[in-house]
Amino acid sequence: MKFAFTSLFATLAYTLVAVAQPPLQTTINFDDRYCVGSTSLQTTACSTGENGLITRGFPTFGSLPTFPAIAGSQFVEGFNSTSCGACWEVFDPNTGRSVFLTLVNTAPTGFTLCTDTLLALTGFNRTNVPNSIPVEARAIPAADCGL
Ligand SMILES: *[C@@H]1O[C@H](CO)[C@@H](O)[C@H](O)[C@H]1NC(C)=O
Ligand SMILES: *[C@@H]1O[C@H](CO)[C@@H](O)[C@H](O)[C@H]1NC(C)=O
Numbered sequence: 001m002k003f004a005f006t007s008l009f010a011t012l013a014y015t016l017v018a019v020a021q022p023p024l025q026t027t028i029n030f031d032d033r034y035c036v037g038s039t040s041l042q043t044t045a046c047s048t049g050e051n052g053l054i055t056r057g058f059p060t061f062g063s064l065p066t067f068p069a070i071a072g073s074q075f076v077e078g079f080n081s082t083s084c085g086a087c088w089e090v091f092d093p094n095t096g097r098s099v100f101l102t103l104v105n106t107a108p109t110g111f112t113l114c115t116d117t118l119l120a121l122t123g124f125n126r127t128n129v130p131n132s133i134p135v136e137a138r139a140i141p142a143a144d145c146g147l
Contacts (some may be wrong), residue, residue, distance in 0.1 A: 014028040023136035026074075028090060028121075029109040030129070034070055034104075034114035037062025044072075044105035049080030053104060056085065056147070064102050065146030072107035081106075087145035091136045095123045102145045111137065 015083075033039065039061045046053045058064050066087075075083045083103050090111060091098040099121050101111060119125060122133055 004006050005007045021138065023091065026135060026137050027132045028071075028118060028135050029070075029107075029110065029112050030115040031112050032115050034061065034072070034112065035068050035116055037067055041104065045076055045079050045081060045105050046084035047079070051080050051082050051084045053085055058085075061104065064104070066100055066102045069099050069101050070104045070114065070116050071101040072112040073101075073110050074106035074107055074109055074111075076106045078106060079097050085142060085145075085147050087142045087147065088137050089140050089144075090121070092121050092123075092133070093136060095121065097121050097123075097143045100140065100145050101107040102147065110135075 037060060041047050041053045041058060048054050061067050063071055064070055075134055086103045088101050089098050
């Protein structure tokens, strides 16, 4: 009993620390390729392998519950990353809007979103949208993205 209790307490403490993490300051950019629902996940780093999304029953971008709110991210290190399918909340302090994104691929910095998703979040349009927009981001449970 004592061991079980200690282990449960450690789990709770760890969870509380994780929840209390301040949001990460990062940037977002956009790519229309993330807006195409028929695109196979075979074209991404999150294809097959134990952590791949095809392996977990999601063959295309459009098959993911949050689509078109999906993203490439620097937090996906490469093929078979344990961050494949991770759910992140991205908050735009300028609009006060946020979006839950399912990670599907790598990206050089921050997060790369479907253009329409980024415009809805930031309030920019295709004429005036900057190449890089500062945001706050935090990892949330995958269940919040329906995975
Ligand atoms: C993928 O990563 C997991 C660990 O997260 C590992 O067990 C597995 O062997 C890796 N490779 C493939 C092809 O699944
Ligand atoms: C984009 O937004 C700017 C600033 O609000 C506005 O002046 C411009 O007309 C908009 N362009 C389009 C194509 O909607």
